[in-house]
Amino acid sequence: MNAAPEVGLIERARALAPLIAGEADEIERTRRLTPAVVNALIENGLYRALLPQSLGGAEAPIETFMQMLEEIAKADASTAWCLGQCSVCAMIAATLDHDTAQEIFNTAPGILAWGAIAHEARSVDGGYRVTARWDFASGSRQASWLGAHVRIVGSDGVPRKNPDGSPEVRTILFPAASAVLHDVWEAIGLAGTGTDSYEVSDLFIPERFTAFRDVPSALREQSPLYRIGIGSTFSLGFAAVSLGVARATLDAAIALARAKHQSLAASAMRDNQSVQGLIGRTEGDWRAARAYLYATANAMWHDLCVTGEFSAAHRSAVRLAATWTIHQSAKVVDTAYHMAGATAVFRKHPFERRFRDMHAITQQIQARDTHYEDVGKGILAGG
Structure with missing residues (x-):
């Protein structure tokens, strides 16, 4: 089995983006990741991002994992989603005896x-x-x-x-x-x-x-990573996927605005003050969401490395940041989609699939509105 060290996971993900983007139509058509994409993810060790080092995995810090998924999601949301799911599932290895974990994760493909x-x-x-x-x-x-x-x-x-x-x-x-x-x-x-x-x-x-x-006493591995737990890691990972989808959709809208001359308009989109203002505000929305998510993850990681504890307060903070980030990412995608006008409805352009992918993400458990209620209940109780 090939394994990627923690250093380089983000760069490897970024390098694979052209291949994944080129396979995206086939992934959509067949409703499966293509063999070329799966093999590339395996060969570059991306499925092993959260696998313990004792098993040849990267055991990457949470921010590295999030950035890896963000880069893949810019190319194709389905690929990023599968990679995130299977990577987090591999964290269960930290609770298994070594020989059992070896049998599961070090027999190809180990997914x-x-x-x-x-x-x-x-x-x-x-x-x-x-x-x-x-x-x-x-x-x-x-x-x-x-x-x-x-x-x-x-x-x-x-x-x-x-x-x-x-x-x-x-x-x-x-x-x-x-x-x-x-x-x-x-x-x-x-x-x-x-x-x-x-x-x-x-x-x-x-x-x-x-x-x-997600029972700390059951852990065989003592890295701070495994004290975060599978549920919260899913939240952070899938929120990062939503950021990648939103970034790619907004970038497509910016590229379109630079080149498009709208029907009946007196000037090109790039010279339209309304478009300029909308892009500026939407860029700010995306940057704010990303900054909030990563600041929350980094603060949690710092405390975890110092204290060894993933507290109820950490869990609540992660849940709030991840839920809000997914919802903000959806707003960015919606704005970019509507900005593109009729162009957005055609499959040959990079809008409609990302619009659908983003709204599928918002229907997942990590984006439920009830998370706000849970956090609010804790705040009102003085937590």
């Missing part, structure tokens, strides 16, 4: 994907048995292993509980060949992610192929 939490696994001698179907498995078509987050029931059928009374949830991992994938991803945006469903029937999962997700 793990999973979908939304659902269903139960029954405890049996030596592990668990499960029959279930899960949805929203972005990156599953490239993966050699799949996972699922399931509630655990005992051999007597009684749901197991954590000490605080909440349901016991584990992440189970199994070879992709053990599952049946269902081609269901006919979506308005992020069409190339192949975010399909997958199903297993009476599958036995050995104990060593299970893990507790």
Whole structure:
């Protein structure tokens, strides 16, 4: 397996952008990342950005991971989304015993994907048995292993509980060949992610192929990276994807304004004061969103490296910044799309796909309006 050191991940992502952009039409048409793109991501070690160094991964700081995704998203949102999903899934390696993690992540292609939490696994001698179907498995078509987050029931059928009374949830991992994938991803945006469903029937999962997700005491690796947790890392990564999509869409609008002479207009778009003002304000909106997201991530990372703790305050700050950034990115994309006029509706121009991709991103869990309510509730409680 090829591995990229932390230094160079962003540069490698930027260097791959022309290839990915050139494959974007085929990715959209087939609803899958193309073999050329997947192979390039593997060969350049990008899937291993968050994999522990003890397994040959980059174990990159969070800002490096975010910038890597941002660069890929400028070329194609579906590629960035799959890369982000599978990269974060690889963080589960920090809770697995070394030999198990080696088997999963250092046997080519070494890619793990999973979908939304659902269903139960029954405890049996030596592990668990499960029959279930899960949805929203972005990156599953490239993966050699799949996972699922399931509630655990005992051999007597009684749901197991954590000490605080909440349901016991584990992440189970199994070879992709053990599952049946269902081609269901006919979506308005992020069409190339192949975010399909997958199903297993009476599958036995050995104990060593299970893990507790986002439980600090379960960590084998002690890097600050793994204390952030999978959920918050997803938020930061997908917010960075939204910034990349917004940057590319705004850049396309700027390029169009420099060259286009609108029908019936007395002057070129670039000389129109309304267009000039709109571009200036929208540029400011994008820069503000990016600055806020990265400032939040960097402040959290600094505190984490000093204290070793990812606090509830950090989690709330990350959630707020990521949600707001995605919504602001959507506003930037909407402005650029409308600025382009009739040009934006044609598939040969770089607007309509990014418009659809961005609005697919806003429908994901990381962009839910209820996150504002959760943060607001904490603020009003004095947190």
